[in-house]
Amino acid sequence: MELRSLRYFIAVLEAGSLSRAAGALYVAQPALTAQIKKLEGELGTPLFERSHVGVTPTAAGLQFYQDARKLLSDASAMRERLQRGPGGLEGSVTVAVPFLLASLLLGPVLARLKQSHPRIRVFVIDDLSLMVRKAMVERRADIGILVDSEDVNGLDVKAFVREAMFVCGHDGGGEVAAMTAQPVAGASKRSKARNAHRAAPVARPEIPFARAAGLPLVLQSRRFSIRAQVERAAMDLGLELNIAHEHDSARVIRSLYLAGAGFTFSPACAIGDAPPRGKQWLVARVVQPELARTYFLATASARKLDDATRAVMDVLVDETRRLIASGRWEAELLLRDEALPKTSGRP
Structure with missing residues (x-):
């Protein structure tokens, strides 16, 4: 396997087309195609799926892309290290x-x-x-x-790290906000004991899981960890989730709930993407039971x-x-x- 073959492979994947990659590399397309086929033969697995509109990487191709980038970077670093010293x-x-x-x-x-x-x-x-x-x-x-x-x-x-889960979504009429309650002043025993390792808790409203489960929900499929956790909590309480939209793409889910199509469960690390407060946007901590990651x-x-x-x-x-x-x-x-x-x- 040659470094040149890795460069060619990366160029094809990033271009999404053998012809575009050949133009960028100033290499004849038949020669580039032969190099990719040779690389696939050496690895014993196809790296691309071909179609009339271009090429798309296989699962093995995506994995090899990460490895190839690292190998080329290491080779470049080796040259630089020898040239400039420690x-x-x-x-x-x-x-x-x-x-x-x-x-x-x-x-x-x-x-x-x-x-x-x-x-x-x-x-x-x-x-x-x-x-x-x-x-x-x-x-x-x-x-x-x-x-x-x-x-x-x-x-x-x-x-x-441990973080709480929240329900987020557009609450134009305030109906969902009416289901929430403000957290008890002074915080829980758990949060008091851990104040040395966390910031002062944000005073966010809380919503019982049973109420959140009945909202129109936009969620990913069961193979995703958040959905699996929500499903387990619903099963434990004998509840059925009110699924309005189900899509695997996180971008589609985000677009749906930003458009007001429903509510979603979100970990704390992702609630910073929510619109500013005061714009009919609800972010409520899930309790009874508390969901956490x-x-x-x-x-x-x-x-x-x-x-x-x-x-x-x-x-x-x-x-x-x-x-x-x-x-x-x-x-x-x-x-x-x-x-x-x-x-x-x-x-």
């Missing part, structure tokens, strides 16, 4: 994060790493929680943030972290702490510093 931490680190959390957390993390460790190259896998877990189990990521996965074979898993920080077990991975881990934890302390993330930090994995001591 100076500061460097390496490649892949982080796998659920996509709802990625938009809140990864911007601050990557921006800070760019300043503090410019030679560390960070690759991100942002996907469904099940795919994040799969990436960690298959060792395609060095650090993962898992959802409600406390015990995973082959992984060192630490409780990281717990995130776990995962690394490969039986393997100490190298210094670059530990540096990324430290920034990830520190930026999480800042987001929670500032109130930008209505969550509770569970991780203690002494629980963090140790480094190997190798650069």
Whole structure:
């Protein structure tokens, strides 16, 4: 397998067409097609599905795309290291994060790493929680943030963050707001005990799950973790969910509830995307029972972290702490510093 083949493959995937990629690479299309077929033969699996409108990557092709980008980056870094000599931490680190959390957390993390460790190259896998877990189990990521996965074979898993679930949606007539109640002053015993690890709780209205389940809901299918959790709560209470729209695409769900087509269940990390208050928009904490998501920080077990991975881990934890302390993330930090994995001591 040659680096040139990887570059060609990446160009085809990003262009979505062999002809467009050939033009961008200044390569004859038959030669490019032959290179892709040769690469597929070496890997023993098709990387693209061909049609009259272009090419689309297979599941194996999408996975190989992430690996190929990292390989090319490592090769480039190797050349730069030999040319400029040593100076500061460097390496490649892949982080796998659920996509709802990625938009809140990864911007601050990557921006800070760019300043503090410019030679560390960070690759991100942002996907469904099940795919994040799969990436960690298959060792395609060095650090993962898992959802409600406390015990995973082959992984060192630490409780990281706990966040509440909310009902969000357009409440033009205020009918749903009338079903809510303000939280009891002084907060619960749990939140009092944990104030050292969380910002002062936002005074949001609360809605019993039984009432939320009867609202017209826009939800993803049962294979998604939030829907599965909501289904379990409904089953425990003997309730049936009032599903108005069901789509797998998170963007479609967001578009629907922003258009007033129904309400959705949202974790705290995603409620910052809601419209400003005072515009007939409801955000209410779900209670009776309280729904919550717990995130776990995962690394490969039986393997100490190298210094670059530990540096990324430290920034990830520190930026999480800042987001929670500032109130930008209505969550509770569970991780203690002494629980963090140790480094190997190798650069």
